[in-house]
Amino acid sequence: MTGKPNNFVKNQKLSTSGMVAIAILVILGAFYALAPHDLHISSGFGYGLEHTIHLVLGFILLAAAAAYYAKQTGMMKK
Numbered sequence: 425m426t427g428k429p430n431n432f433v434k435n436q437k438l439s440t441s442g443m444v445a446i447a448i449l450v451i452l453g454a455f456y457a458l459a460p461h462d463l464h465i466s467s468g469f470g471y472g473l474e475h476t477i478h479l480v481l482g483f484i485l486l487a488a489a490a491a492y493y494a495k496q497t498g499m500m501k502k
């Protein structure tokens with residue numbers, strides 16, 4: 425009998441929506457963390473915030489992307 429649902433695949437593939445979510449987080453994170461402040465302002469995504477805030481926001485987005493990726497691929501438990 426092979427009724428056990430115990431065939432956990434370690435290299436779980438990311439869903440398309442998961443990849444899109446991560447891509448958006450990475451792009452936004454990179455934009456805030458790496459782009460010059462002039463670009464933030466001229467692009468309209470500066471929201472009148474200081475660049476320090478942009479940097480923090482960028483790293484949070486990148487960290488969120490990494491955490492989400494780890495979760496989606498089963499690198500972290502739960």
Ligand SMILES: [Zn+2]
Nearest residue numbers: 461464475478
């Ligand atoms: Zn900025």
